[in-house]
Amino acid sequence: MRALVARRLLQAVVIVAIAATVTFLLVQLAPGDPLIELATNPRVPPEVRDRLIARWGLDRPIHEQYALYIRNLASGDLGWSLSQSRPVADAIADALPSTLRLMSVALLGAFLLGVTTGVIRAARRGSVADHALGAGTLVFYSMPDFWLAIMAMLVFAYWIPMFPTSGETTAGLYEYLSPFGKLIDRLHHIVLPATTLVLLLAAIIARYQRAAFLDVASQDFVRTARAKGLRERAVLWRHVLRNALLPVITLLGLALPMLIGGAVFIEQVFAWPGMGRLVVAAIAARDHTLVTGIVIMGSVLVTLGSLLADILYAVADPRLRLHAR
Amino acid sequence: MIVVRWLLALALAAAVAAVLGRTWARAGASGGPWGTAFGRVRRDGAGMLALRFLIFVAAVALFAHWLAPDDPNRIDLALASRAPSLSHPFGTDIYGRDVLSRVVHGARISLSVGFLAVLLSITVGTAYGAIAGYVGGRTDAVLMRVIDALLSIPRILVLLAIFALWGRVSLGALVLILGLTGWFATSRLVRAQVLSLKTEEMIVAARALGARHRRILWRHILPGVTSTVVVAATLGIGNVIILEAGLSFLGVGVQAPTASWGNMISDGVSNVAGLWWMSLFPGLAIVLTVMAFNIIGDALRDALDPREIQAA
Numbered sequence: 319m320r321a322l323v324a325r326r327l328l329q330a331v332v333i334v335a336i337a338a339t340v341t342f343l344l345v346q347l348a349p350g351d352p353l354i355e356l357a358t359n360p361r362v363p364p365e366v367r368d369r370l371i372a373r374w375g376l377d378r379p380i381h382e383q384y385a386l387y388i389r390n391l392a393s394g395d396l397g398w399s400l401s402q403s404r405p406v407a408d409a410i411a412d413a414l415p416s417t418l419r420l421m422s423v424a425l426l427g428a429f430l431l432g433v434t435t436g437v438i439r440a441a442r443r444g445s446v447a448d449h450a451l452g453a454g455t456l457v458f459y460s461m462p463d464f465w466l467a468i469m470a471m472l473v474f475a476y477w478i479p480m481f482p483t484s485g486e487t488t489a490g491l492y493e494y495l496s497p498f499g500k501l502i503d504r505l506h507h508i509v510l511p512a513t514t515l516v517l518l519l520a521a522i523i524a525r526y527q528r529a530a531f532l533d534v535a536s537q538d539f540v541r542t543a544r545a546k547g548l549r550e551r552a553v554l555w556r557h558v559l560r561n562a563l564l565p566v567i568t569l570l571g572l573a574l575p576m577l578i579g580g581a582v583f584i585e586q587v588f589a590w591p592g593m594g595r596l597v598v599a600a601i602a603a604r605d606h607t608l609v610t611g612i613v614i615m616g617s618v619l620v621t622l623g624s625l626l627a628d629i630l631y632a633v634a635d636p637r638l639r640l641h642a643r
Numbered sequence: 644m645i646v647v648r649w650l651l652a653l654a655l656a657a658a659v660a661a662v663l664g665r666t667w668a669r670a671g672a673s674g675g676p677w678g679t680a681f682g683r684v685r686r687d688g689a690g691m692l693a694l695r696f697l698i699f700v701a702a703v704a705l706f707a708h709w710l711a712p713d714d715p716n717r718i719d720l721a722l723a724s725r726a727p728s729l730s731h732p733f734g735t736d737i738y739g740r741d742v743l744s745r746v747v748h749g750a751r752i753s754l755s756v757g758f759l760a761v762l763l764s765i766t767v768g769t770a771y772g773a774i775a776g777y778v779g780g781r782t783d784a785v786l787m788r789v790i791d792a793l794l795s796i797p798r799i800l801v802l803l804a805i806f807a808l809w810g811r812v813s814l815g816a817l818v819l820i821l822g823l824t825g826w827f828a829t830s831r832l833v834r835a836q837v838l839s840l841k842t843e844e845m846i847v848a849a850r851a852l853g854a855r856h857r858r859i860l861w862r863h864i865l866p867g868v869t870s871t872v873v874v875a876a877t878l879g880i881g882n883v884i885i886l887e888a889g890l891s892f893l894g895v896g897v898q899a900p901t902a903s904w905g906n907m908i909s910d911g912v913s914n915v916a917g918l919w920w921m922s923l924f925p926g927l928a929i930v931l932t933v934m935a936f937n938i939i940g941d942a943l944r945d946a947l948d949p950r951e952i953q954a955a
Contacts, residue, residue, distance in 0.1 A: 329791075336792030341804065348808035460934035462885045464892050465908055465926035468915055476916035579799040583889055587912070597800070598893055601807040609807040617796040624795070 319632065326628050330621045335388070337617040341610045342387055346380065348606075361400065370398055396611035401603035406611035409596060414615075416486055417585070417592030421577045423512045428519035428573070433566060435520060436527025440562075441554055443532065451524070458521035464583035467514045471587060474510060481510045484589035511588045515580050519573055526569055531562040567631045571624030578616050645712050652710055656699035663698075664691065680870070683946035690942035693935040700932055704750040711744035715902050727920050734920035736910055742921060745902035746928050752903040753932065756818055756887050757880040763822025765829055765876045772833030773864055777841060777856070787834065793827045799889070806895035817896060821883055829875050833868050840867045870947040877940035881933035888929055904929050 362370075371377055374397070375386040390397070396406035435455065439448045458466070475483040482488065486507050487500075495503055534540065535558050543557045544550075578593075585594030593612055600608035667681035684690045703710055712731075722739035725731055733742035775786040801824055806812065812820065840846060840863070849859050884904075890896030891905025892912075899906060904925040911921025 329788075332788065333792040333795050336789060337796045340793065340796065340801075344801075344804055344808060349810075456934060456937060457930065460881060460885075460937050461930050462888050462892075462905075462908075462926065464889060465922070465929065468908065468912055468922050469926065472915050472919055472922075575795075575797040578797045582799055582803070583892070586893065597803055601803055601893075601895065604807065604810075606808060609804050613796060613800045613804045616800045620795045620797060 322632055323629060326625055330625045333621050334614075334618055337621075338388065338391055338614055339384075341613055342384055345606060345610055361403070366398075391614065396614065397607035399600075399605055399608040399611075401600060401605040401608065406608050409608060410593065410611060410615055413591065413593045413596040416590060417581055417594065419486075420508065420511055420515070420585070420590060420592060421574075421581060423508055424515035424519060424577060424580075425570075425573060427512060427516035428523055429566070431516060432520035432523025433527050433563070435524035436529075437531055437559060437562075439524065440528045440531035440535065455521045455524050458517050459525070461518065462583075463514065463518050463580045464587055466518065467511065467584045467587040470510050470514050482507055486591055511584050511590055514584055515577065518580060519576060522576065523566065523569055523573070527562070527566055530565040531558060533565075534558050534562040564631065564635055567634060568627050570627040570630070571620075574620045574623035578619065645710075648706075648710055652702045652706060653699060656695060656702045659698050659702075660691070660695045663694070680943065680946035684939070684942045687942045687946075689938050693938035693942075696931065697935045697939070700750055700935070701754060703747055704754045707748045707751050711741075711747040713741040713744040715740060715744040715748040716900050717741075724918055733924040734918075736907075736921050737914075737918070742907070742924055745907055746904070746925055749902045749904045749907060749925060750928065750932075752814070752897055752901065753884050753887060753929070756814070756821065756897075757884040759818045760821035760825060760883045760887075761876050761879045763818065764825035764879065765872050766826075767823065768826030768829030768875075769833050769865075769868065769872055771826065772830035773837050773860060773868065775830070776834035776837030777860060777864060779838075779841075783834070787831070790827050790831055794831075798824055799886070802886070802890060803893075803895070806890070811895070811898055814897065814901075817887070817890075821886060825879065825883065829872065829879070832871050832875055836868045836871050837864055840864055870943075874940055874944045874947065877936055877943060881936035881940070884929060884933055884936075 373386075373395075374390065375383045378386070394407060396410070398404075399406045399409050402409045435451050439451050442448050471483055474480050487503055488507075492500060492503055535554075540553060540557055543553045548557075581590075581592060582594035582597060584590065585592045586598055589595070593615070597609060597612045600612065664685050667685045684694075717740060719735075719739035722731075722735050724737050725735040725739075727734040731741050731743065733746060735741055736745075771786065771790075775783045802820065805820055805824075809816075846859060846863055849863055854862075887896055887903065888905030888908065891903045892909040894906070894909065897903035897906055899910075907925040908922045911918050915922055
């Protein structure tokens with residue numbers, strides 16, 4: 319087990335390093351010279367400019383720049399954001415919690431809804447419920463996230479004003495609420511953005527869960543369980559479902575990039591103060607360091623997610639632990 | 644007059660679908676995995692419906708100038724912000740442009756960007772995956788680690804980084820960028836397929852007979868991965884249409900005044916409560932088109948699955 323974790327951890331470091339290299343190459347290939355940009359931007363004081371040039375080796379040859387870049391990243395320095403006039407790491411640290419709150423609520427909801435839907439479809443294969451849920455899954459699976467968000471906002475914030483249209487809290491009111499009132503206010507704001515993400519992600523999870531369930535249901539030990547006279551319910555719950563939940567753990571690794579992509583659009587629509595909004599604002603301001611910082615942060619999140627998924631899988635499936643030894 | 648044109652387009656789509664169905668029925672009778680697969684898709688009601696719809700959308704895209712009731716870019720402030728009515732079935736936008744005409748012209752952008760980008764990504768992905776799987780060994784390990792890393796960067800973030808660095812891009816560059824960021828998963832699928840094909844007797848036999856690598860790749864490996872690639876491509880087009888819409892929504896994809904379904908949704912979003920039709924109709928166009936691609940992709944996958952074919 320320890321060997322497995324160590325090996326996957328090493329892999330994760332290599333993957334993030336490659337991702338950082340790709341980002342570095344993208345910046346190098348892009349038109350425009352960061353040196354000139356720094357030199358001509360009136361908002362950069364001369365001493366800051368000199369410090370940045372020295373720290374990132376902008377006047378050095380490219381291989382030295384690359385070495386410095388990786389070294390700075392490894393020490394947690396993502397660079398200086400021109401549009402925010404502060405370190406990129408600080409800007410990300412401010413936005414990350416909001417995104418993580420939205421993503422964790424969405425992840426939890428999506429797995430609950432997706433697994434349930436997938437299991438119902440598989441257990442009642444070919445029934446009306448299977449077809450109806452299948453059609454619903456397909457619709458959400460084919461929907462652009464931002465459009466669903468806009469339509470949800472139109473219906474449940476404007477036509478039927480049940481939920482607020484934007485933000486994470488009610489501006490100007492939140493500070494004066496009791497702790498319980500604050501919680502209610504936050505929940506009230508998270509319903510629409512989270513539900514949008516849940517529906518889209520659950521559609522994907524349900525497809526995998528149904529396939530996994532059917533896969534397990536056709537295996538020999540299930541036939542044995544039926545042959546020894548177990549009731550159908552016991553077969554499905556105890557023998558099929560427990561094994562069919564395993565592959566879904568790997569979906570955790572797949573769900574994270576989906577959620578990050580979704581967050582970019584949904585935060586934009588609902589003015590949610592997270593990483594997604596930060597990156598769109600950074601693009602509008604042509605703040606390259608901030609954009610690349612967020613890209614690297616995103617790939618770190620995804621890598622951590624798939625690392626976690628692999629470890630969870632090994633914990634849940636003893637066969638994998640044996641092989642790793 | 645315009646109604647007649649639309650009826651003609653519908654009839655044309657129905658005729659093409661009928662001819663395709665006839666051909667597939669013949670192919671199904673002739674046997675072989677593709678014949679059997681098309682035969683099965685033909686009997687799949689939802690699959691055929693989706694196919695008819697896609698042919699119709701393709702016809703609309705192809706004859707957009709002829710089918711659109713109005714010039715998609717003609718500004719008429721006297722007609723601005725009208726709700727859907729008989730003369731403007733999808734309403735008009737804040738500049739008085741006809742939303743239906745813009746949706747019709749947007750089909751051209753969405754379909755061609757989706758199709759070309761996927762064509763590019765499956766070509767690159769198939770070549771990369773086939774080489775990794777066929778050569779094997781350390782080359783394969785290195786190539787696949789690179790893919791792992793590339794897949795770990797969320798695609799939308801890479802795209803946003805590229806657009807942030809390069810600024811606004813032309814349509815051709817958009818296709819190139821979407822295509823070149825979309826082949827990683829395909830290459831993984833192809834590699835897995837090639838790995839299992841490589842050990843099959845026909846390949847070993849071809850080698851023993853002295854066939855060159857190039858010949859083995861073209862004649863034996865490539866046909867073996869076609870079904871995987873076709874399914875991935877069909878599902879991929881839907882994906883790219885959604886991505887392109889998303890990028891255009893954020894203002895970095897297809898640039899105004901060219902109508903794309905994504906930037907039309909974005910045009911309406913600042914006042915969605917008042918002008919809901921501006922965002923609703925282009926969005927519906929995306930959902931229906933992508934859904935049709937997904938239905939066909941799923942139907943093809945089921946139809947090409949050897950386990951299912953044996954069961955049939």
